[in-house]
Amino acid sequence: MNDLLERLRGRGWRLTSQRRVVAEVLDGEHVHLTADQVHARAVARLPEISRATVYNTLGELVALGEVLEVATDGRARRYDPNAHRAHQHLVCSGCGAIRDVHPQGDPLAALPAAERFGFAVTTAEVTYRGLCPDCRA
């Protein structure tokens, strides 16, 4: 994640302790935290960090393409640092657990030109839903 911070600094980002902490919290695989969860974990490392700054920083990371915003449930948005490898999401209908998954083929290819209605379509997000092993029991 250090390279992330360096990369952003190269783009004119000011490297503040708040931004460093948010980037640290978002490090890892299968991370899909809500903004408030990010804030809670950031506060553990930097007690004075405000909610507004967490929201701002997450929004900037999304705008810069370093983090994905995922809306799996119509409630809080979640932030996924795994932006550099294409993937989709598998969500448990019972407990809400989320996993990154890698379907075969390019989902975009399944939409014929006749079904694009003049849109310049650039992405396809797939959410698979079902019960996880624990919730099936």
Next chain:
Amino acid sequence: MNDLLERLRGRGWRLTSQRRVVAEVLDGEHVHLTADQVHARAVARLPEISRATVYNTLGELVALGEVLEVATDGRARRYDPNAHRAHQHLVCSGCGAIRDVHPQGDPLAALPAAERFGFAVTTAEVTYRGLCPDCRA
């Protein structure tokens, strides 16, 4: 939509004017209203209808499988009465416009067993994104 109301009555629904109005508002193709939009249109026909009733009724229609809930943006949920023909959604990144679309093949089939991690996967929701003709200009 009258058959819808009759069907629900057969399932023990009490047929109130409020429920009738919500069902009327949701009638049509390419309808993807938020709860507050449904409420606004319902109020035009039945001024005393409350927000709580609109939320309750939408929730019931979803639970009964007559209406789909779609979360395209992490903001308000939208309600799609086209629940009986499988389809996906194409969303404009500029203005938020939504269209129903019909991709080829079954998106579920693209997820291999090895990528299901023991989940009993039942549905796949696809959101295509891009700029609509107006927003491209």
Next chain:
DNA sequence: TGTTGACTTAGACAAAGTCCAAGTTAGGAT
């Protein structure tokens, strides 16, 4: 026509996110 449980209502509350004016600070300039 009466009865009753299901339905509706208004408003308080909660959760998620945005906005702003005032204060602080990273990092280039001196």
Next chain:
DNA sequence: ATCCTAACTTGGACTTTGTCTAAGTCAACA
């Protein structure tokens, strides 16, 4: 090293979206 200033952060007010509850109303059956 220190100063300056635009960029950043802060707390809190505010908005939007959704849930809950106690009290009142009414659809449907008897």
